[in-house]
Amino acid sequence: MDNISMSAERLEKKTTIDLRKKHIGPSCKIFFSQDPIKIVQAKGQYMYDEKGQRYLDCINNVAHVGHCHPDVVKAGAQQMGLLNTNSRFLHDNLVLYAQRLQATLPEQLSVCYFVNSGSEANDLALRLARQYTGHRDVITLENAYHGHVSSLIDISPYKFHQLSGAQLNPFVHVVSVFPPRKYRRDQPDPATAYADEVRDIIAKVHKKGGKIAAFIAESLQSCGGQVIPPVGYFQQVAEHVHKAGGVFIADEVQVGFGRVGTNFWAFQLQGEDFVPDIVTMGKPIGNGHPMSCVVTTKEVAEAFMSSGMDYFNTFGGNPVSCAIGLAVLDVIVKEDLQGNAMRVGRYLANLLEKQKEKHALIGDVRGCGLFVGVELVRDRLKLTPATAEAQEVIYKLKEEHILLSADGPHRNVLKFKPPMCFTGEDADLVVEKIDRILTDLEEALGLKLPDTVNVENESKKRKDRH
Amino acid sequence: MDNISMSAERLEKKTTIDLRKKHIGPSCKIFFSQDPIKIVQAKGQYMYDEKGQRYLDCINNVAHVGHCHPDVVKAGAQQMGLLNTNSRFLHDNLVLYAQRLQATLPEQLSVCYFVNSGSEANDLALRLARQYTGHRDVITLENAYHGHVSSLIDISPYKFHQLSGAQLNPFVHVVSVFPPRKYRRDQPDPATAYADEVRDIIAKVHKKGGKIAAFIAESLQSCGGQVIPPVGYFQQVAEHVHKAGGVFIADEVQVGFGRVGTNFWAFQLQGEDFVPDIVTMGKPIGNGHPMSCVVTTKEVAEAFMSSGMDYFNTFGGNPVSCAIGLAVLDVIVKEDLQGNAMRVGRYLANLLEKQKEKHALIGDVRGCGLFVGVELVRDRLKLTPATAEAQEVIYKLKEEHILLSADGPHRNVLKFKPPMCFTGEDADLVVEKIDRILTDLEEALGLKLPDTVNVENESKKRKDRH
Structure with missing residues (x-):
């Protein structure tokens, strides 16, 4: 934990939740509604909860140049x-x-x-x-x-x-x-x-x-x-x-x-x-x-x-x-953040492409700069959306203190749009965690890559295009 | 001039105007478009232009508890x-x-x-x-x-x-x-x-x-x-x-x-x-x-x-x-600003009621707290809106460094909705200026009060109701 002040919390988390239920429109959804996160401070690409635990933020495109710059x-x-x-x-x-x-x-x-x-x-x-x-x-x-x-x-x-x-x-x-x-x-x-x-x-x-x-x-x-x-x-x-x-x-x-x-x-x-x-x-x-x-x-x-x-x-x-x-x-x-978005974005996309070669659940990796989507599918040929699996990835990442979301019409696209100061090390960390989560998931589901040769070819074609 | 920093101005006023014409949608109207005001600082119920001239603000209800509190x-x-x-x-x-x-x-x-x-x-x-x-x-x-x-x-x-x-x-x-x-x-x-x-x-x-x-x-x-x-x-x-x-x-x-x-x-x-x-x-x-x-x-x-x-x-x-x-x-x-609104609002309304007894142009004074309207009419019986006269009052007040606006379907209602820290002295000042401007205007137009007795009666009835 960096130099994080806990004075920002004024209520017990339970009280915050109760007051929210009472006074905030129920149509206003919260992340991880079963066990929501209370964030009290943020800096750069990191957010901190009331216990001082650090979360890597891969989703807050609003905090464009970094939280609280x-x-x-x-x-x-x-x-x-x-x-x-x-x-x-x-x-x-x-x-x-x-x-x-x-x-x-x-x-x-x-x-x-x-x-x-x-x-x-x-x-x-x-x-x-x-x-x-x-x-x-x-x-x-x-x-x-x-x-x-x-x-x-x-x-x-x-x-x-x-x-x-x-x-x-x-x-x-x-x-x-x-x-x-x-x-x-x-x-x-x-x-x-x-x-x-x-x-x-x-x-x-x-x-x-x-x-x-x-x-x-x-x-x-x-x-x-x-x-x-x-x-x-x-x-x-x-x-x-x-x-x-x-x-x-x-x-x-x-x-x-x-x-x-x-x-x-x-x-x-x-x-x-x-x-x-x-x-x-x-x-x-x-x-x-x-x-x-x-x-x-x-x-x-x-x-x-x-x-x-x-x-x-x-x-x-x-x-x-x-x-x-x-x-x-x-x-x-x-801070050359546009340049950083290009460089780190490419690095992240490459890491994810490699994951695609390894994980049957990854149907597609696409994006530009620090705007990257990973489409999860149950079947690469039928493109069946892996909606529940995407949710599982999001929840497991949260346990690892990484914030990612899933979107798209089937909510099966993992969505990277982090603050623009996101680094290569941040990319390494989140991809490493995703790798482990997908490995466990695929094992549990008995999913395997359909045809290695095809996948590699397709991936190569994509790279040529970029 | 209080302790006002002029460093807030970065461009010549003419340049500001030229850039505005070039880059800001022309539907976005400016106050006093013939000779707009450049405000660089504000405090409480006062605004300051680039020369450090102070304006009494009677219109900015948005700066509710006072500018830059x-x-x-x-x-x-x-x-x-x-x-x-x-x-x-x-x-x-x-x-x-x-x-x-x-x-x-x-x-x-x-x-x-x-x-x-x-x-x-x-x-x-x-x-x-x-x-x-x-x-x-x-x-x-x-x-x-x-x-x-x-x-x-x-x-x-x-x-x-x-x-x-x-x-x-x-x-x-x-x-x-x-x-x-x-x-x-x-x-x-x-x-x-x-x-x-x-x-x-x-x-x-x-x-x-x-x-x-x-x-x-x-x-x-x-x-x-x-x-x-x-x-x-x-x-x-x-x-x-x-x-x-x-x-x-x-x-x-x-x-x-x-x-x-x-x-x-x-x-x-x-x-x-x-x-x-x-x-x-x-x-x-x-x-x-x-x-x-x-x-x-x-x-x-x-x-x-x-x-x-x-x-x-x-x-x-x-x-x-x-x-x-x-x-x-x-x-x-x-700061008991609601109480202040009540007290100063009543004081202001009373001052304006007295003006009504004196000026044929004032057709009505109405309001609650620091939300007061003065309806200007050319004829109290026919209620002919005094639109041009209301504009004249606004422009003359601007020359006296007082900001007031006119609104309503005929734009003939002087509109008071100042920051809530507005004082009795502020009210005295603006009403004194309005008195002088209306006197000059009525003289130029040859306007006189139609019937003193009726006006007084009406005014009394209103007070009883409040």
Whole structure:
């Protein structure tokens, strides 16, 4: 245990649990609900419980530059003591931050709206798209999650499929997501195949008299199971959508700010020829401070203004949020966290690929930078999701004081999205533990690798592609 | 000038303005757009520009316990350095804060959802209401404003009337708001008269096959022009709405946390026999920190959970927000800010009533605690809104370094909602300046009081009622 203060605990754990049951909405789920963790302190990629036990954090992408980074804390604390007010007054932090964010993006994405959460950002993106186009229909991907406000539940199959008797909003159209494993093997040109489905759905919408306002997608699907779109898919989709008078919204709430390693924004993985019309940001932007941003073109911004309706967001773009946002950008550069994400991400992916050669339960390893998914399957040929096994891995890792989660439509994808200061040694540790847990599990289940030769070939092909 | 650091300015004012034009959405309006103010620091009820000039702040209700209150800054800074993570881990701040908030409310309002803004709170309130009731239709008041996300624009006539060719969402029904001046003079029982309209609209909705999910109202209408509902109105409305299977949502985003002086929540002005089903909070809750809360009953919370859909809000209820929320509650008690709001609010209202006896332009003075509106009219009998004159007062006050705003459907209501540490001397100063500005204005316009006797009588009647 490092220098951890226990004074942060004020109640017995049992009391905390009882009060939570009494006063916090039961829809707000807790990790490991049978035996939840009480975290009282965190630093870098580590979290500490009330007994001072250290957990390696592989999941908190929000604590982007590391939990409680001193530069970020200092920037926030200083500005809190000086001024915290709304954006109806001039303030340098607001404009300097907007300028800095803009510099990370293609030139035409030059106008910012500061809001408080990814949900507020995506809702505003829809408002911008609808006002600019005068259209209403939205195309979204299968398994997508874009936020918790009403307008976003409508475009989030990941959420609305949880509702018994859910009704699809008639203005929302769901297209297939590129099955992460399948397209890599079966299709010579998956980008075109899946983009063609967007083209076809647009034609259907037009036939019914609808008009496309936007296509929205996470640049890499996160809750959907760490799914990376085939290169060229966004370009082709954008072409179809623009032709229909709609706009392309890239949701970078989970995956932006250098996480993918090779690029600052995940949509840039598609190539320099792709520029979305609207980009939304969130989670990591303030290292945990509630803030987010929508960036768009001058044309979209002017159309939004011309509606005659002001946009005022009470907290959005306040000097404290902007000071924190600036500090996060500074730390990313100063500590080369994007470079670290690339290097450690590759190292982690390689370690996991080796595990795949060893463990029948691992059906796929995929990801970019420090955004990596390990899909567990009961059968590599049938791709049967190993949902219970994924849960078992998560629980066993927790006993080893490692925090990992499972997601995807079948909750069978182990999800790595750690703070960006994650190290090679951290990767070694978690992979070593996963190795042991999978070995035990496979032994208990009597699972063996089906055909060593095939597996190796497939793994080699993948590496060639990266 | 107090001990104000000028180091907070990093750019020439002109550069700040140019960058803002380039990078901030033009729908985000600035105060005094012809000659905006650059604020670099603030303390208590005062704000300071880049030249160190002090402004008396009569409008920033968000800086509830005073700008940059040291206790709040300290609580936030300390917790930022210790831990800032999501509510999927147990944390004492979350449950202690929920418990403290609950203690300010009627017993049955016991379950909290922590979110990031008033908009997120009101959107969630609608989701709770719709899930609990299984109904969809919502009744809202004329001139209401409930937030900026899509679902709330729909129930905010204050906003959607700004849109050219706005279409009312077919599930939204707007009822008349009690005209603040008219009902006090003309109607023996305004509560029943206006509640009956709700009853009638419910009947109409039923006839068309609709079903009422909720009635939503600010406990006192703020953007609508500081309008106070007649006592008994909420009880009667709640009765009609409950009979229809709907719930009552009290929006306390602007007016909660002791601002009304006599009570901690503004809905409590209606009497102890009134309990809303859902209360939403926002702006002042974190003294500027982006946070907010929805509180409801166990029954509503359980129905929401039974839908099968989790509710996760990335930043909502994080330990930093909760530490700040707790500090705000502490300061309100420690400095008796609710008592101050009552005393200074009454003093301010009395000063303004005296001004009304003197100035033909003042049509009405109304409010509770430190939430006071002064309605300017060109003609006291016809109630012609003095919109330009209200703007003139605001601009002249700015020259005197006093920040006040005008709102209401005709933007002719001077709006006092200062930090709660506002003093009697502050009230003296602003009223003295208003007196002078109105004197000059009336002279220029040739306006005189129509009939001194009537005015005095009316004013006396009002006082008897308070």
